[in-house]
Amino acid sequence: MWMAWGEQLTFFCNAAYRRDTLGRKYPWALGRPANEVWAEIWGDIGPRIETVLRTGEATWDEGLLLFLERSGYSEETYHTFSYSPLRDDAGDVVGMLCVVSEDTDRVIGERRMATLRDLGSDPSVIRTEQEVLAFVDRQLSGNRQDLPFTLTYLFHDDSARLAGTTGIGPGHPAAPAVLPVDGSDGVWPVAA
Template sequence: MTRSDDIGDRHDRSALAPVFAEDPVVGRDLAEVDWAATPLGPPAQWPQSLQTAVSILLSSRFSMWLAWGPELTFFCNDAYRRNTLGRKYPWALGRPAAEVWAEIWAEIKPRLDTVLATGHATWDEALRLFVERSGYPEESYHTFSYSPLRDERGAVAGMLCVVSEETDRVIGERRMATLRDLGSDPSVAREEQEVLAFACAQLGRNQRDLPFTLTYVFEDGHARLACATGIAAGHPAAPARVSPADDPVVWPAAAAKRGKSVVVELAAFTGLPRDRRPAAEPWSCRCNGRVASRTGSWWRASTGTARSTTATAGSSNWSRATSRPASRAPATSAPSSAAPRSWPSSTGPRRRSSPTSAMSSARRSR
């Protein structure tokens, strides 16, 4: 920090009421709230316990928010503003907590009631909450504790929340687990249908990121629905056959077959699995045509002309894989090293393919 910056920071602090002076940025926004219109009254009349709690809140670099008084009036610090509050800032300052977090109030109110009634802190690890901080419902995960705040008489007058958001970690680990399972060795899958069944079983295990998937096999100039997860057979979004020559009424089969990526709007379909997304919210999926044969010392690319191509469509993507029936060679354990494997000359190399899928979150029109 330069000398001029330091002077400016001290000037900003001195211009604020002492209770807000710990953070010139958030403190300035707090000073602009009409506190006289809230149950707390003007800051000059606040009890020392509340002033101390607000000072601690603003001076911390860890994400925190607190609620105080009969309406649980909302305060937060700069870290919470940046990491969690989003577009609700600075509107949320000085408002009842039930109004700030109306969309998750059913989940957090019992925890707040416990703190206020018993004086005992709560603890939640990676709690799933659908917050609306960017103008739309958003899946998020938070590890946090609600702790009691006491007034001069020792009574519980408020609550302090210390929180660490773990949305990126939880969703990232979940998607990587799906990719790992899709890329694992389906040692019992020797025929094309067994490979398809294995891939669909893995995709169906992650309906939070893939509310539905459709797997099509290209054969005889058409795409045939081979399997589906999360969606009933006969649904308008799951036709039994799609022709690349036809207009893309449902899915752009021609583009997928060429390996192209296309975003398909889903607003025209009703009854699709949406997790907890609101019915009025526009949403779409990205259809990615991807070659998914896995090559290496263990998984060998199919040689010759591919008999079929598999396309997987879901809430987030399509994938494409070439495959042909595996040889009848006995199953053998995968090698532990990355070195090329020596195959017995009597059986020759085994040829297998495994559909894999590139994960991405469901794209919504915003």
């Protein structure tokens, strides 16, 4: 969990949040304004925090997609959390507390398992090689988050022929129509 306190919304967090969520931002983040700590997602969380501070009412989000920069690059993450008001002795709202659980592994795992489930779904009505290849392309194209593009090649004795694509068209430099199986002059390391 973490909290933002005072006019500057000074950032504090517990050890579990530091270890699991803050990443490389520790120890730099401690004592900084929360809008600096989470500048990359402030457009998403800032309005929620402002609502809590203005109304004194808690918020709740489940599995919210946030692109955090905690490891030196923008990272797809998912979080379930609540923002609750923190009050001073006079009862005035002077900060907010965030209780959070990261759902990234679960959300991405479920998405990938759904892709595998769909890919392995009953293709009993499919009778020809072309129908199988079209079926594979349809299933793989449904998950652009994990598979921005796919190339399906059919291997023969001395080469592999492009048989299907998603997210990239045939004729693209990364999608040659034929790949040599021995790896010579190929875009992809087929021999490896």
